[in-house]
Amino acid sequence: MIGLLLQFWRHLLVLILLMMLFGLIGARAIKLQVTDRDFLQSQGEARMERVDSISASRGMILDRNGEPLAVSAPLTTLWADPRLFGQENVPELAKALGVTQQWLSQRTSTQKSFVYLKRHMVPEDAAAILDLKMTGVFGQIEYKRFYPAGEVTAQIIGLTNVDEAGQEGIELAFNDVLEGEDGKKRVLKDLYGRTVRDVESIKAVSPGENLYLTVDQNLQYLAYRELKAAVTQYHATAGSLVMMDVTTGEILAMVNQPSFNPNNRANLVYAQARNRSVTDAIEPGSVVKALTLAAALESGKLKPTSEFNTSPGYRRYDGHTIRDTRDYGKLSMTDVLVKSSNIGASEIALTVGGEEVWKVFYDLGLGQVSGIGLPGESAGLLPNRPNWKDIETATFSYGYGLTVTPLQLVVAYAAIANNGVKVQPMMIRDGTSTVSKRVLSESTATKMQSMLEQVVLKGTGRAAQSALYRIAGKTGTSHKVGPEGYNDNRYVGTFAGFAPVSNPRLAMILIIDDPQGEKYYGGEIAAPAFGRIMEAALQLLNVAPDQALSDGAAFVASELEVAL
Amino acid sequence: MSRYGWIAASLVLANLASGVAVIYATYDTRQQFGALQRLENTNQQLSTEYSQLLLEKSAWAASGRVEQKARAELGMIELDANAIKILGNRK
Numbered sequence: 001m002i003g004l005l006l007q008f009w010r011h012l013l014v015l016i017l018l019m020m021l022f023g024l025i026g027a028r029a030i031k032l033q034v035t036d037r038d039f040l041q042s043q044g045e046a047r048m049e050r051v052d053s054i055s056a057s058r059g060m061i062l063d064r065n066g067e068p069l070a071v072s073a074p075l076t077t078l079w080a081d082p083r084l085f086g087q088e089n090v091p092e093l094a095k096a097l098g099v100t101q102q103w104l105s106q107r108t109s110t111q112k113s114f115v116y117l118k119r120h121m122v123p124e125d126a127a128a129i130l131d132l133k134m135t136g137v138f139g140q141i142e143y144k145r146f147y148p149a150g151e152v153t154a155q156i157i158g159l160t161n162v163d164e165a166g167q168e169g170i171e172l173a174f175n176d177v178l179e180g181e182d183g184k185k186r187v188l189k190d191l192y193g194r195t196v197r198d199v200e201s202i203k204a205v206s207p208g209e210n211l212y213l214t215v216d217q218n219l220q221y222l223a224y225r226e227l228k229a230a231v232t233q234y235h236a237t238a239g240s241l242v243m244m245d246v247t248t249g250e251i252l253a254m255v256n257q258p259s260f261n262p263n264n265r266a267n268l269v270y271a272q273a274r275n276r277s278v279t280d281a282i283e284p285g286s287v288v289k290a291l292t293l294a295a296a297l298e299s300g301k302l303k304p305t306s307e308f309n310t311s312p313g314y315r316r317y318d319g320h321t322i323r324d325t326r327d328y329g330k331l332s333m334t335d336v337l338v339k340s341s342n343i344g345a346s347e348i349a350l351t352v353g354g355e356e357v358w359k360v361f362y363d364l365g366l367g368q369v370s371g372i373g374l375p376g377e378s379a380g381l382l383p384n385r386p387n388w389k390d391i392e393t394a395t396f397s398y399g400y401g402l403t404v405t406p407l408q409l410v411v412a413y414a415a416i417a418n419n420g421v422k423v424q425p426m427m428i429r430d431g432t433s434t435v436s437k438r439v440l441s442e443s444t445a446t447k448m449q450s451m452l453e454q455v456v457l458k459g460t461g462r463a464a465q466s467a468l469y470r471i472a473g474k475t476g477t478s479h480k481v482g483p484e485g486y487n488d489n490r491y492v493g494t495f496a497g498f499a500p501v502s503n504p505r506l507a508m509i510l511i512i513d514d515p516q517g518e519k520y521y522g523g524e525i526a527a528p529a530f531g532r533i534m535e536a537a538l539q540l541l542n543v544a545p546d547q548a549l550s551d552g553a554a555f556v557a558s559e560l561e562v563a564l
Numbered sequence: 565m566s567r568y569g570w571i572a573a574s575l576v577l578a579n580l581a582s583g584v585a586v587i588y589a590t591y592d593t594r595q596q597f598g599a600l601q602r603l604e605n606t607n608q609q610l611s612t613e614y615s616q617l618l619l620e621k622s623a624w625a626a627s628g629r630v631e632q633k634a635r636a637e638l639g640m641i642e643l644d645a646n647a648i649k650i651l652g653n654r655k
Contacts, residue, residue, distance in 0.1 A: 054604075057611065068622055073615040074608065123612060141608070146615075148622030198601050200593070221627035467645030536642070545648065 050189050051202065056180025057143055058164050059208030061157055061171075063217040064250075064429060069153050070171065072143040072164070076126030078117040082108045084136030084192060093117075093137065096129045108136075119162065120144050135192050145171075149217060151259040152224045155275040156215065156374070156427070159262055168273050170211065173375050174428070180208035212429040214250035219243060219537050223253040226536075227510065230529040231257040234493075235516035240277045240406045243508045243537065246414040246498060249423035249434050251372070252506070252537075254278075254407075278372065281380040281403035282511070285478025286522070287496045288361075288399035289345045290452055291412055292352075293337060295360035297444040299352045304333050304447055310343040318391040322346055334451045338459030340475065342398045349397030354388025357396060363439040364412035364422060366404050371424045371435070380404040399478060410509040413473075413496045416452070417504035420445035453501050460523040464495060464531035468545040469538050471531060472504075473497015475522035480514060490514055495526035499534050502546040508534060 005012070032040065061070035078097070085108045094104040097118055107115055120142060130139045145160045147153065158169020166175035183205030188197045223241050231239040236257075243253040260272040274280070296302040313327035324341050336344030349357050361367070367382025381403045385392060395401045407425060415422035420440035426432065440448075452472035455461040460475040476494035479486040493515060498507040510526045510533070519525050623629075634640040 067625075068618055071615050071618055073619065074612045146619050148619060148626070152627070197594075198597055200597060201600070218627060221631075225628075468648070539642075545645075547645070 048188050050187055051184055052187050054183035054185060054205050055141060056182050056205045057207045058180065059178040059210045061211045061213065063213055063215050067217045069147065069149050070157050071146050073146055074141050075120040075144050076123050076139045077119045077142045078121060078126055078129060079138055079140060080108055080115055080117050081113050081136045082110050082115055083113055086135060089134045093134060147262040150263060151261050152221050154259050154262045155256045155273060156254050169275060173373055174211055178208045178211060181206045214252065214427050214429050216252045218540055219253045220255060222536055223533055224255040226529050226533045227255050227257055230512060230525065234512055234519060234525045236512045236514055238276060238513040240511045242277045242406050242410045243506055244410050244414050244425055246417040246504050246507045249425045251425055251427045275374060277406045278374050278377045281378045281405050282492055283400055283478050284404050284409060285399040285476040285494060286340045287409060287474045287476035287494050289337060289340065290448060290474045291361055291364055292345050292349050292357055292397040293333060294416060294440055294444055294448050295357045296348045296352050297447055298360055298440055299356055301351060302333060302348065304451055306333050308336065308344050308347045310341050315343050317394050318389055320391045322394055334454055337451050338454050340460050345397040346394035349393050350390060354393035354396060358384050364415055365408050366412065370407050370411055372407065372427055378405050380408055399476065406509050406511055409496050410507050413498055414507035415439055416445050416448045417498035417507050449501055452497065461495065461527050463523055463527035466531050466535040468535055468547055469499045470501035470546050471497060471499040471534055472501050473530065475527055477520065477522045491520040493520055493522040493525040495522050495530040497530065499538060500543060500546040505543055506534065506537060
């Protein structure tokens, strides 16, 4: 046995050594595969696997008929990883991007792992650069907002920032709905950061929802065109218009001047981005007289025929003088509205009492936010007082000492038009039902309707007449407030009303702010545009004319040919 | 072969079969996921095209442009009260 061992000891030694080597390899394998497995696996994944986010598209904003008002289009953003990017590629890439070599080499010689090269490129152009297959240059899809209707809907739609987050208007107010949720996927990347393989989807993309507005793009355009024309013609600094369906509370048009082009915000002035119709509270002036008279009828103390003596055209209350444009003598309540007498309105309000007038104003929605849900909405100011002084009640009655937004006024007038039922205005068509509340008795509302029609038939609002539709409304001209109190030669011209009187469908307000020309009365500058817009809007909505059309004025084909 | 031998053999076979099934499932998942990615890319391309077409359409159909064409090229006018006759008795 010993002899055998001695004879083969070399073989045995080799054999044992070899076995030990195998054992070593086996032990190492066990260590790697079993003991250190988790650690090694996680390290490998950390080096190879990446979680990429898949960007969700933002929902569209459309008008009531499905016309797009805000659309997201995917664009490509090029970025670079400076740690991977080779400076030798600078000349070629700079040429392709249309930037200077200096800018590019500076940009790419940092220690960061991410720098933007160019954001929001047309996909084809970006693809051409990506096809150069430079190391460290990547493309990423980002969405950019486009606004097909441009400045016509600019303030109501609002804006998004470069990262597509809502900044203004509906884009801001409904950001949560519009914004989708980004998805996530796991991918394998190679040494150069290129995606080699998509491993699995971690979270599916949920794209943003589309939002339908109550706005009608055609009416919006019509209103915009006419308001712009009026603001230009009378050299005014600003203007607003709100058109509302009186029975549903749907806002059909809301436009403001000056406007801006939301597709090019290089020279955006934020004053233009403001939606004046809801953010700016003004002293309304005479348009409020209609509401004072409604309060008077509602109190039951007065009738449309009740008479008031306004001679001699001025009156003193608590040491302050209130004036009419001339001495109107004795006026019935209807005539107070038709002639827009400040003294008449004051006397009416004093008969009813300040508190009572205030309450009707409040019920009609003044001094509170409308509930439309647009950002930056002002509630206006409707001060209530423990003791109403005569001068306070008087100025209140013809629209001073309180501030309202154009939207609040249109809601109040719509309540009169809707036979005394106030509806909450809305701008989003999402199936929510109309919120309404009776604020005036039906008889008060009907009386107010015919009184307001008189204003257009024979009063200050004659310029708003239409040959097709019976229009009712009230003019207003108020002094603007400057640093030294009321300005003698700066005005706000207003017209608020509704049509057709036989069965009111639309309520509207038109405000021309600070006209610089010779004309400044609401009846001169706001009423004509009001009449034109109202007539055209009702025609577009296919509302049958309610003016008595004479039979003689028949549709004659030959006449039409002449016109052509 | 003894009873235990059979059990051992069938367990080995089952083990092998499940191993193959795992390979197949993994392979299938990758295939499906690849197909999903391709479809998503197509979706991406189509939605790009859709939004571009939508924008193009609304540029052509812009109210101002339609109005201008209607007036200038087609000679359309807005009817005034004199050119409208109501047919039949509305009341």
